[in-house]
Amino acid sequence: MDRPYIICHMLTSLDGKIIGDYLDEERTAYFIDEYENIHDRYGCKAWICGRITMEENFTLGNKLELEQSNLSSIPRTDYIVQKDASTYAVAVDPTGKLGWTQNYISEGSHNRTEDHIIEVLTEQVSDAYLAYLKNLGISYIFGGKERLNFSVVV
Ligand SMILES: NC(=O)c1ccc[n+]([C@@H]2O[C@H](COP(=O)([O-])OP(=O)(O)OC[C@H]3O[C@@H](n4cnc5c(N)ncnc54)[C@H](OP(=O)(O)O)[C@@H]3O)[C@@H](O)[C@H]2O)c1
Known part of the structure; x- marks a missing residue:
């Protein structure tokens, strides 16, 4: 049976958090954009x-x-x-x-x-x-x- 290849693609803070106020900070916007760009590059x-x-x-x-x-x-x-x-x-x-x-x-x-x-x-x-x-x-x-x-x- 064909099974999907799954990537766990996460944006994390330097101290390993995947949620939190840091996501709303102005300087995070660049990294959120990069997160999306990397997603696009997977071509999934x-x-x-x-x-x-x-x-x-x-x-x-x-x-x-x-x-x-x-x-x-x-x-x-x-x-x-x-x-x-x-x-x-x-x-x-x-x-x-x-x-x-x-x-x-x-x-x-x-x-x-x-x-x-x-x-x-x-x-x-x-x-x-x-x-x-x-x-x-x-x-x-x-x-x-x-x-x-x-x-x-x-
Ligand atoms: N930093 C990042 O890159 C990033 C990306 C994506 C997500 N996140 C964060 O990661 C966390 C997890 O997000 P997620 O998208 O994986 O999941 P999620 O949005 O938290 O949803 C969990 C789902 O699993 C169900 N569920 C929970 N416990 C269950 C159980 N014991 N048995 C069956 N179903 C169960 C819930 O059911 P109900 O609908 O019945 O409640 C819900 O539908 C969130 O805090 C999110 O904000 C971070």
């Missing part, structure tokens, strides 16, 4: 982040109020909308919380194309959230019944 087809990172940077805390009643059950099987996208953004969102408004991410650095979104879910996700993803044309895959198994995900 996909990047993956957790739900909190996606919320902070891309859905900007957009909360969903989905109608839960009168929904027919949606099978817990992978749903792939774009098999031939040039790049993908993979969002680890086990219980289905992210409030996307479109099926791609276009922010980010200069050379980056539109990244088609793939949600990584557990089977605990609601039918309403699956219907919402389908409606937006967002792809999704299941990585476990109650907990994610990353061997399955990759």
Whole structure:
């Protein structure tokens, strides 16, 4: 089976912190730019982040109020909308919380194309959230019944 080659690409402070106020300092802007440039140089087809990172940077805390009643059950099987996208953004969102408004991410650095979104879910996700993803044309895959198994995900 083909498996993805995964790089852990992190911006860190000199004392090894991956989050913190230093990220908002003016002199860090240059290094954030370099972080994105290095990402571009990898030429990778996909990047993956957790739900909190996606919320902070891309859905900007957009909360969903989905109608839960009168929904027919949606099978817990992978749903792939774009098999031939040039790049993908993979969002680890086990219980289905992210409030996307479109099926791609276009922010980010200069050379980056539109990244088609793939949600990584557990089977605990609601039918309403699956219907919402389908409606937006967002792809999704299941990585476990109650907990994610990353061997399955990759
Ligand atoms: N400096 C850098 O270059 C850089 C880059 C990226 C991220 N970061 C930082 O790195 C940290 C981690 O970010 P991340 O993107 O890897 O992940 P994240 O955004 O923190 O998201 C974690 C995801 O894993 C789920 N989760 C947590 N514990 C779990 C468990 N025991 N079982 C199943 N699912 C679980 C959460 O579920 P729920 O949705 O249910 O909560 C959430 O969806 C963040 O603080 C972020 O700001 C730094």
